[in-house]
Amino acid sequence: MSNIGKRNRQIQLQAPAPVAQNGYGEPAPASFSDQGTEFAQVIYSSAGQELVQAAQQTAVQPVQFVMRYRADVRPTWQVDFGGTIHLITAVTEIGRRQGLTLTTQRRG
Template identity: 35%
Template sequence: MQSGKLTRVIAIQSATSTVDDYGSPVKAWANQGTYRAEVVERSTTEFMQTGGATDEAVIVFRIRFVSGVSNTNRVSFDGKTYQIKEVTELGRRKGLELRCAALAAQVYGEGA
């Protein structure tokens, strides 16, 4: 992995549970860490959901190896959040490839 290609900054977030003023549990997201990343691929795919066709923005990041990253985490990049769909280890703990997705309307605006 070439450090010169790691030109973007992402934050990996994990879900935490807090309690609101009424004693009810509330899901919140906390930064697990901030990492340099390479954007490998960006695309938009269309798939069918119950309510009809929906566009999904897919983005693939490469980062140096970090233990504990899974598809229960999410990535914050460029002010938008992406759910991690797949984590692939590169080499022998050299790096990770994170395949992430978000609804295209959330990424590109309502007109997407």
């Protein structure tokens, strides 16, 4: 069982909102809605990467958040941690519903 005392950072879980359309019937920009605040342990990976996206070099750093178990968290969600958005790439259950590890990529 994980040490609950290490879960001392607040994160905001966000799920994608249903795709809306603008006045011309085109999809509106993606938006997310808050799904709750959780306390989590933050684990930074020392292996950051740099990717080229849209002709720009972008830094990507893997970050893991260890939190209590929730059955509704999906890889399509994102984490807002201190105003920085982290895209969830994997959701892994710890033990038998003892917790979750959210593997994310922080972009910046």
